[in-house]
Amino acid sequence: MTAIGLGFRVKSGYAVVVAVRGPALAPTFVARRIVELCDPAVAQTRQPYHAALHAHEQDPRALGRRIAIVKRCANQSIAALLNTDVFADSDCGGAAVVVGSLIDPATVANPHIRAHASEGALFRDVLRDALRAHGLRCDVFIEKRLAASATRPAQAAVSAE
Numbered sequence: 001m002t003a004i005g006l007g008f009r010v011k012s013g014y015a016v017v018v019a020v021r022g023p024a025l026a027p028t029f030v031a032r033r034i035v036e037l038c039d040p041a042v043a044q045t046r047q048p049y050h051a052a053l054h055a056h057e058q059d060p061r062a063l064g065r066r067i068a069i070v071k072r073c074a075n076q077s078i079a080a081l082l083n084t085d086v087f088a089d090s091d092c093g094g095a096a097v098v099v100g101s102l103i104d105p106a107t108v109a110n111p112h113i114r115a116h117a118s119e120g121a122l123f124r125d126v127l128r129d130a131l132r133a134h135g136l137r138c139d140v141f142i143e144k145r146l147a148a149s150a151t152r153p154a155q156a157a158v159s160a161e
Helices: 060-082 111-133 143-150
Strands: 002-010 014-021 028-036 090-099 138-142
Touching: 002 111, 028 060, 060 111, 090 111, 090 143, 111 138, 138 143
Parallel strands: 002 090, 090 138
Antiparallel strands: 002 014, 014 028
């Protein structure tokens, strides 16, 4: 059985995943897919913390409903990805999730920017949780530090818990 590694780049409402196999020094491209992390039929789930343009959601029930949809969609999308022909006769060795930042949204004063930071954290966390729920090891990397991280074997990942 061949091992496959997954690399995800998280965006608002979706992630791009690339699957590779083979040795780490010479991986072979297997596939590229879009993984939905929101429900396209519920437009507000693409940016769940935006109640309106340039505003941070204040209604906890409305936000809770959208977050529940996002979690469900992430789990369904990862299950569907792992059931594709990409994984026939293969075993997934783990996943890397690349994000723009790990900023704590609570530290952001501007409500609009805080909404974006909250969404970044949400989509990163639901993707990581969905991967782990399917038994995959998952490490999170900050995009700007990725090249430097790749040269340090054991300390490459950052904690996003």
